[in-house]
Amino acid sequence: METQSLRDRAEHIIAVEKAITYMKLHLEESLTLDQIASVAGYSSFHFTRIFKHTTGISVRRYLSALRIEAGKTKLLNAPSTTVRLLQHIGFSSVGTFQTRFKSYVGLTPQKFKNLAHTLFRYVQQHKETAFTEEDNGSEGCSVIRCHIQAxxxxxxxxxxxxxxxxIPDERPAAGNVxxxxxxxKVCTIKTSKPGSYYVLAAGxxxxxxxxxxxxxxxxxxxxxxxAIDIKQPSNIEMELNLREALPTDPPIVINLPLLLFERDSVNKKSKLEEF
Structure with missing residues (x-):
């Protein structure tokens, strides 16, 4: 029974990888769930369950993240790329792309392109300067201590x-760097926001x-x-083992350098234009 379960699991992973490859190659098309499921060799109903069990998210959300990642790639690899041209990676209009991009990345496509080098220089400053731990106090907060291995x-x-x-496709409820x-390494996150959260890390x-x-x-x-449930102030310890990306991992579409700058600027009151 266990052998059959492992065999099914392996088959599901192969099917999901095949579907993801197909999505990446056809981002400019108006892909439907039926199309993607057919490529994987399953009915839409069955494939939806397999995909979410394997990746943790829905097909629609995964596909949207792939399109945003494609937009980021085009903006950075071809500086002359215009927002209007990016509409052709599967969005119905320029406005839809811009709205979705800002929601995921934290900046409009134009600002993302213009500020990339500025944010890069800001991150590089921290290579020689130790990070300071945020001191927001712990009263009324839950404290999550993440023991990170790599x-x-x-x-x-x-x-x-x-x-x-x-999937890191929006601003986190709380975070640290x-x-x-x-x-x-131990990285501590403090939050006063109750909810159910996944702890995600990127190295x-x-x-x-x-x-x-x-x-x-x-x-x-x-x-x-x-997911961890945070309902009242508590102390949580967990281990996070950094690993290389798997073919089924969704793209990391949020703008991590921007999050670092925003974290630091709360205390420094600095502006991006200063760097």
Whole structure:
């Protein structure tokens, strides 16, 4: 029975990977669930359940994240790309693309393109300067202490946040950031917002290429095995083991350098234009 379950699981992963590859190759088309499920070899009803069980999110949300990631890639790889041209990655209008992009990334497409180098320089400053722990006090807050482990070769910056779903496609309810250069690091998140959250982490190696901080397909990642329920102030300990991306992992579409700047600017009252 267990052998059959493992076999089914392997078949489901293969089917989901096949569907994801198909979506990536046909982002400009108005893809339907029936089309995608057919490629995977399942009925829409069955495939929907398989896909969510494998990736943690719906087909629609995954596809939307792929399209936003494609937009980010075009904006950074081809500076002359206009927002109007980006409509052709599957959005019904320029306005729809701009709204969805800002919701996921935190900036309009134009601002994302214009501020990329500024945010890159800001992140690079932290390579030589230790991160300061936010001191917002713990009274009335839940405190989540994340014990982060990573492969021995990894040196870089690690972002950890609380998200309502196992995909980082919106601003986290709370988060923190730390530099990583050894086998284990503790990163503390404080929040006064009750809810059910997944703890997601991304590890970005230090790089001289600005794109490596915005296009994160090669970054390490980790997530809590299930959502944690925060109903009242409490202390939570958990382990997060950073690993390389799997073919079924959704893209990390949020703008992590922007989140770092916003975290720091609360106390410094600084502006992006200053960097």
């Amino acid at each position: 492969p021995a070769y990894f040196q870089g910056i690690v972002f950890v946040g609380l998200f309502p779903r196992p 730390t530099a990583f250069s050894n086998s284990e 970005i190696p230090w790089s001289l290429n600005p794109k490596d901080y915005f296009l994160l397909h090669q970054s390490l990642r980790a997530k809590s095995p299930k």
